[in-house]
Structure formats: C-alpha cells, structure tokens
Amino acid sequence: MTDTRPGNPKKGQWKAKTPNAQAPVAAAATDQARAAPKWQPPEAPPPVRRMAPPATLKPRHRGVLFSFSALVLLPLALVTFYLYVFSQDQFSSSTGFTVRSEETSSATEIVGGLSAFIGGSNSSNGDVLHAYIQSQQIVERIQEQMDFRAHYAQYWTSDPVFSIWPDAQIEDLVWFWGRIIRVSYDKASGLMDVQVRAFSADYARTLATAIVRESEAMINALNEQARRDTMANAELDLQAALDRLRSAREALSAFRARTQIVDPTADIQGRMGVINNLQQQLAQALVDHDLLLQITADTDPRVRQARRRIEVIQDRIDTERLNFATQDVTATDTDYPRLIAQFESLVVDQEFAERTYTAALTALDVARSNAERQSLYLATYVRPTLAQRAEYPQRALLTALTAFFLLLVWSVIVLIYYSLRDRG
Numbered sequence: 001m002t003d004t005r006p007g008n009p010k011k012g013q014w015k016a017k018t019p020n021a022q023a024p025v026a027a028a029a030t031d032q033a034r035a036a037p038k039w040q041p042p043e044a045p046p047p048v049r050r051m052a053p054p055a056t057l058k059p060r061h062r063g064v065l066f067s068f069s070a071l072v073l074l075p076l077a078l079v080t081f082y083l084y085v086f087s088q089d090q091f092s093s094s095t096g097f098t099v100r101s102e103e104t105s106s107a108t109e110i111v112g113g114l115s116a117f118i119g120g121s122n123s124s125n126g127d128v129l130h131a132y133i134q135s136q137q138i139v140e141r142i143q144e145q146m147d148f149r150a151h152y153a154q155y156w157t158s159d160p161v162f163s164i165w166p167d168a169q170i171e172d173l174v175w176f177w178g179r180i181i182r183v184s185y186d187k188a189s190g191l192m193d194v195q196v197r198a199f200s201a202d203y204a205r206t207l208a209t210a211i212v213r214e215s216e217a218m219i220n221a222l223n224e225q226a227r228r229d230t231m232a233n234a235e236l237d238l239q240a241a242l243d244r245l246r247s248a249r250e251a252l253s254a255f256r257a258r259t260q261i262v263d264p265t266a267d268i269q270g271r272m273g274v275i276n277n278l279q280q281q282l283a284q285a286l287v288d289h290d291l292l293l294q295i296t297a298d299t300d301p302r303v304r305q306a307r308r309r310i311e312v313i314q315d316r317i318d319t320e321r322l323n324f325a326t327q328d329v330t331a332t333d334t335d336y337p338r339l340i341a342q343f344e345s346l347v348v349d350q351e352f353a354e355r356t357y358t359a360a361l362t363a364l365d366v367a368r369s370n371a372e373r374q375s376l377y378l379a380t381y382v383r384p385t386l387a388q389r390a391e392y393p394q395r396a397l398l399t400a401l402t403a404f405f406l407l408l409v410w411s412v413i414v415l416i417y418y419s420l421r422d423r424g
Helices: 011-035 059-085 106-110 114-119 122-133 136-146 148-152 170-180 201-259 264-295 301-326 336-371 395-423
Strands: 091-101 181-185 192-198 376-382
Touching: 059 395, 091 122, 091 201, 122 136, 122 181, 122 192, 122 201, 136 148, 136 170, 136 201, 148 170, 170 181, 170 192, 192 201, 201 336, 201 376, 264 301
Parallel strands: none
Antiparallel strands: 091 192, 091 376, 181 192
C-alpha cells in the first residue's frame, strides 16, 4: 500500500517539489547581486603641478642680443651719426631736352630719300645722346673745361662717402660721374631728363648747362658727319653717272666712225624713200605700158621699151629690198640689221646715262641744300634749374633703408643659427 499522508510523501514526489520551493530564493539572490555596485579600483590622486623656475638669460640669448647690438644698432648709429654730422649738403639742378629733326621737302624724298639718311630717326638719335651723356668722352671734355674733380674732392677729408679722392684717374671720374648724374630717358617720346648734384646750387646749374652744351655739340657733330657723308655719296654718284654718260657717248661715236653711218634710222628712211620712188616710177611705167597697148600693136618698139623699163624698175626694187640684209653697207660689217640693233642699244644706254646724270645732279643739289641748314637740333624744354634748398643726401630715407637692411640681415643670421641648433 501506498502512504498518502501529508507528512510522509513519496520519494518521487519529494524530489519533484524541492526545486520549485527554492526557485524564488535563487531569483531574489540574483536580483540582489545585479543591483549591488561593481567593485572599482580607487581613484588616483590629482597630479601635483610643479612651479616653473624663474626665466633667466642663457648664453644663446646673450649671443642674440649681442649680435643685434653689433649688427644692427651699432652700424645704424654709425651711419646716422655720419649722415647728420659729416655728410655735406648737396644741391640738384634738373634739365630736360630732346632731339628733333627738320622736315625736309618732298623733292628730297623723290630723288632717293636723303632726308631719312641725313636726319635719321629721333629714337636712334636719342639713344646715341643717352649713351654719350654717360660716356667717358663727355667726362673728359667737362673735366678739361670745369675741373669738376676739384669741386667734388674739396670735402674728401671730412666726407669721403659723397666725395672723390683728389688724385682720381679718368676711370674713377667716370664711375663717380654715374653717382652725381641721373639720366632718365623715355624712348617712346624721346624726352630725356638729367639731374645733376653738387655741393653748391650755382655749380650744379653750371654743370647741367655744360652737359646741355656738350650734347648740342655732339648733335652738331652728327649733323656735320651726316652732311659730309651725304655730299661725298652724292658726288660719288654724280661722278659715276658722268663716267657712264661719257662711256655711252664714246661708244656711240666709235660706232658712227666705224660704220660711217651717223643715224641708221635716217639711213633707213633714205633707203625706204628710194624704194618708194621706184614704186611710184613702176606704177607710172605700168600705166604708160597699158596706154601704149591701147593705141599700138604689141610689136611696137615703144611697147618693148616700156616693158624693159618695167623690168628694170622691178629689179631695182628687189635689189634695194635685198640690201637691208645682204648688201655690203660698210667696209667691215655686212649685217645691216645687226648694225641697227647695235645702234639702238647704244642709243638706249646713252639715254639712260643722261637720265642718271640728271638725277645725280638733282641729288647733289638737294644734298648741298640740306647741308646748308641744320637737320638735327637739340630742343631744350627745361632749362637748367637753380636750387634754393639742399635736398641731398636724403638722410631720413638713407637711415630708414639702412635700418631695414641691417635688421633683415640680422634676422636671417639668427634664423640660420636656430635652424642649425635645432638640427643638432
């Protein structure tokens, strides 16, 4: 029998009820474990900041400051001191001029464009003048006239930067000339501005006037040379044309002496006149023959004489026509058409030589006319000025530029130093 009491359950039934009774307890424990906070490590204490030591000058800093003083401040102080204490005041004088050429007549251009040869272009003449003002030749001429070396060497002991040494040679004077002369040239308009600097206003204007005078002399020399060249070329052309005309006439005279024919054209006209006369006589003889036939018999002696006359005239006409090509018209030449061709060629050469000679005479007259007047001239649109105040040297500008370049050089040196130090 099976025991069905509550306090005595069966073995199988007890085992089945035990898990169900413990399930709520396990679930509660799981929820409590999930709700409980997880374990975390203790937080580290905040770092303690150390106080930076006070800034001090290191050797490299002292080197940079020393280099700034040595490369910037000291040279700038020396330059400023020299500019405001030792440098002498300079005055400037300005002048402006251009090269112009006269307008020539149209007849000159017709005979060969001599105006372009004589006058030249204003641009090329301006280039020549611009180079001449900066050349050694004008320096030598002005030095001989004014001795500008003595003027610019008077402050050599106190202001050597803006002066020249007393025993300077011509090469040194040309170099110093570029410092006291400023030339501005516009090729488009041909205008040229010149600025001269000197230790006195009067001397600056005198030197500028000398430059204008020497420029005019150079332009006149160009004119004179152009005239000589033009006259020489015109005379050479005239002599060549004269020789050619003389040769042509001599050749024509030799032809006439050789052939004994003054004018083959007139000779031809004479021969054609003979033929025309014979043709007229032939026509008359034919008419007379026909008239005789109408009044006499064919055996009449007058008819035979008329026929003989007709035959003679026809033979003479044929002979005269044949003479143009085969007859011995001269003692040395039997080709009459070739003689005519030679004569025509000689006549053409003579006519061309005469025209060339006439043109050469005209060109010589034009060249002589142009040589009598000045084709190029220097037009001064700004007379040399007289300064009332010294504008040079520009001390403030030179001081500022010196400071800028010294600071630039010092900055580059410092940057190079730190770049090499960081790489090391």
